[in-house]
Amino acid sequence: MEQRIDRLFAILAPYGAVKDVPLAAHTSFRIGGPAQLFFEPGDGAALSLALESAKAEGVAVTLMGNGSNLLVSDAGVEGLVVKLGSAFSGLELREDGQVFALAGTLLSALANFAADHGLMGLEWAAGIPGSVGGALAMNAGAYGGEIRQVLCEVEYFDAQTGEFLRRAPSEGELGYRQSAFAWPARVTTAAAFRLGPDDGGMRERMREYSEKRRAKQPLAYPSAGSVFKRPPGHFAGALIEAAGLKGVAVGGAEVSELHAGFIINTGNASSADVHALIELVRRRVLERSGVLLEPEIKFIGREQP
Numbered sequence: 197m198e199q200r201i202d203r204l205f206a207i208l209a210p211y212g213a214v215k216d217v218p219l220a221a222h223t224s225f226r227i228g229g230p231a232q233l234f235f236e237p238g239d240g241a242a243l244s245l246a247l248e249s250a251k252a253e254g255v256a257v258t259l260m261g262n263g264s265n266l267l268v269s270d271a272g273v274e275g276l277v278v279k280l281g282s283a284f285s286g287l288e289l290r291e292d293g294q295v296f297a298l299a300g301t302l303l304s305a306l307a308n309f310a311a312d313h314g315l316m317g318l319e320w321a322a323g324i325p326g327s328v329g330g331a332l333a334m335n336a337g338a339y340g341g342e343i344r345q346v347l348c349e350v351e352y353f354d355a356q357t358g359e360f361l362r363r364a365p366s367e368g369e370l371g372y373r374q375s376a377f378a379w380p381a382r383v384t385t386a387a388a389f390r391l392g393p394d395d396g397g398m399r400e401r402m403r404e405y406s407e408k409r410r411a412k413q414p415l416a417y418p419s420a421g422s423v424f425k426r427p428p429g430h431f432a433g434a435l436i437e438a439a440g441l442k443g444v445a446v447g448g449a450e451v452s453e454l455h456a457g458f459i460i461n462t463g464n465a466s467s468a469d470v471h472a473l474i475e476l477v478r479r480r481v482l483e484r485s486g487v488l489l490e491p492e493i494k495f496i497g498r499e500q501p
């Protein structure tokens with residue numbers, strides 16, 4: 197493996213690839229060991245060079261955006277980690293009125309850009325700390341809004357064929373916290389959004405949502421947002437609270453007192469702490485209410501259960 201990594205490093209180093217990069221700094225949980233090789237491509241050519249070279253060398257690839265929905269193993273990630281972040285960002289208002297965003301653009305920047313141009317439809321997205329690519333991969337949503345409602349075109353790299361494609365999403369390709377535009381099948385490189393004119397209440401809604409987040413979410417602590425998907429007919433946070441788990445901790449990982457759906461890192465939580473707490477929560481909620489919670493966050497790296 198080491199030799200294959202060295203050969204891949206030789207190809208990607210001129211474009212900025214670095215070895216042994218601690219991933220804690222690249223995740224909102226502030227948890228995670230090193231990526232064997234870490235690369236932030238600046239454009240589609242660098243992205244495809246990285247993915248095609250890794251494929252040719254048989255090196256595993258992990259793809260991330262802003263790292264706000266990830267739990268990365270303390271033992272780090274074997275192979276190549278590709279991050280589509282600020283190096284891959286940009287926004288444009290097209291002549292047809294659509295807003296175009298590169299995948300590494302922050303969702304908050306997209307929502308604010310749209311609002312600054314008097315375009316409505318992304319108010320709910322301003323407080324979500326992900327990238328546009330991550331939002332498409334998760335079909336991110338809040339307060340009744342979802343990315344699929346405003347998405348009109350996707351540009352992506354097909355990992356199997358190595359082609360860049362551009363098209364409208366088809367019916368059913370994005371659903372509740374799942375999407376066809378997600379690694380390992382595809383890498384979203386850009387997206388276009390169809391928005392409407394401000395109905396006069398847009399700024400007020402943005403203020404209201406951001407106040408709600410500040411009041412109801414433990415934003416002072418590192419986390420990955422809601423840990424679990426919403427089970428049909430229930431709210432994960434309410435089930436967790438009803439099981440008496442608010443404030444329950446394993447090491448540095450704690451079920452938030454403010455919002456039981458969040459697990460927070462109170463200082464030096466390890467990924468093992470978070471895993472153990474997730475399993476404890478799932479077991480207790482199952483015992484108490486008969487509902488098996490499914491994680492929404494993605495687990496990456498070595499030695500994951």
Ligand SMILES: Cc1cc2nc3c(=O)[nH]c(=O)nc-3n(C[C@H](O)[C@H](O)[C@H](O)COP(=O)(O)OP(=O)(O)OC[C@H]3O[C@@H](n4cnc5c(N)ncnc54)[C@H](O)[C@@H]3O)c2cc1C
Binds near residue numbers: 332383
């Ligand atoms: C405080 C807080 C509040 C949050 N609130 C919300 C909320 O209200 N609603 C909500 O939906 N989420 C919320 N989240 C979760 C998270 O912000 C979203 O899921 C976000 O869309 C993830 O984007 P990301 O760029 O951080 O993706 P990452 O966490 O980096 O990656 C998530 C997944 O997407 C894949 N992926 C990332 N980029 C791409 C790409 N370009 N192409 C293909 N696959 C890709 C990754 O491989 C991974 O599987 C919250 C998180 C935090 C910390």
